[in-house]
Amino acid sequence: MAEARILLRDATVAGSAAGEVERKLTVLELLWNDGFVRKTVIILFLAAVWEAYGVYLDNPLLFPTLHDTIATLYDRVKDGTIPMRAWTSLKVLFMGYSAGIVLAAIFTILAISTRIGTDFLETVTAMFNPLPAIALLPLALIWFGLGNGSLVFVLIHSVLWPVALNTHSGFKSVSNTLRMVGRNYGLRGLPYVAKILIPAAFGSILTGLKIGWAFAWRTLIAAELVFGVSSGQGGLGWFIFENRNLLDIPAVFAGLLTVVIIGLFVENLIFRAIERNTVQKWGTQS
């Protein structure tokens, strides 16, 4: 045992003999790996169950078949009723949603800059977050009358608290290192919030925006069901209510389906696209 020695081995020979290192997936495997394909399969399955049950029940007053619903949906889209009603709803929604976000931004910025602001935000979110927006509607009607004012008020209530809560908890969980990096560059005040805190907490903010959107959308439809027409032209909720009164149940289903489709569209296309281009690209969320 004189000295340590190094015995060289040729890696290339061993590698080529070892067989396949990489195998292409089959087309079926590739398709099944796509979440969109899997979800489409689930939706097709649910549609088939719906159609089968509708045919079996054979009572369009209680439960119309899928093809009846789709035929009605097609007619109402073609004659412009549903697009117009949906547009009315969405317009109000955007007003309430953006006003809610602006208020949430102001609240959270106050909350991170002062301790009393933090306490204020924590207290009011704890108080108002569990309060269903619809419960405020009777009050809103007294304050703002029959019209968009009341709708926007309840929408703000449904958006403000979840967005503020998530944004604030996102800000709080920004790592100390990133904070120090930001301050090292002399950033303070609003530029610090805009350039460090918001992008660093973007995952939480996006979650808040998604929850806020879902709350707002269902609150709006429900509010429209309760007090119907505002400014002459009702929204989707009113469309559903109206057709129930006319016992046009396939149209009720068509209205509900539109609510679902718009919900799916925003969730799966708009928010997914934002996620793909931000938090997933940055690797802060998988």
Next chain:
Amino acid sequence: MALLDVNGVTLRYKTSSAVVTATERVSFTVDKSDRFVLLGPSGCGKSTLLKAVGGYMTPSEGRMTINDREIHGPGADRMMIFQEFDQLLPWKSVLANVMFPLLTARKLSRKDAEAKARAYIEKVGLTRVVDAYPHTLSGGMKQRVAIARGMAMEPDILLMDEPFAALDALTRRTCQDELLQLWSETKFTVLFVTHSIAEAIRIGNRILLLSPHPGRVKAEVVDVDKASNEDGSAGRLEKEIHDLLFAGEATAH
């Protein structure tokens, strides 16, 4: 004229139940182009001291000046490089990360910032990943980007808080060599914190030895670059420093 003058600095911080003295009356000066190392066991307040130089803490006693200006708060004349890999902004590519302080703190134009950023990214050998996002990089690459980002600002002094401590041993060696290579090119000034004696000897030309609880200056080692591995003087110096740092412990207990 010393670049950085730390004079009789005592640092205290509050925990929920007590006021802890991190360092007590520490004095040292760093000259231009020094590779000044703060070395000591954990609890000697070396990281706290670095943070104070960075402007994140105000001393309760003593004063710190850089270029004769008293240190008040963080500033881009002292660029920090942290141990944590998450010091890069995950929402920005490597290039944008290096450009970011040039744009926000130095107010360079986009074109100048990009040229400077690319030059320093090339210096640390990461040109092929300029457009990658930090989460796709290895730990060593992330630290190199952070070093490029700090150096691109051409600050008065670079403050490095155990930048290689979270790396594996092989990568750490490479990064240390690269840092020395970069230093020989641009002769920047660096204040480097470590708890590894070997790293202190490799990196520094001057070493300040701190004793723990609270941190006090025990000794200063000068002309560290004269020690070399070939004749074994580095090894002897390492042993001497080790004995000095842990001498108290053997007798105290």
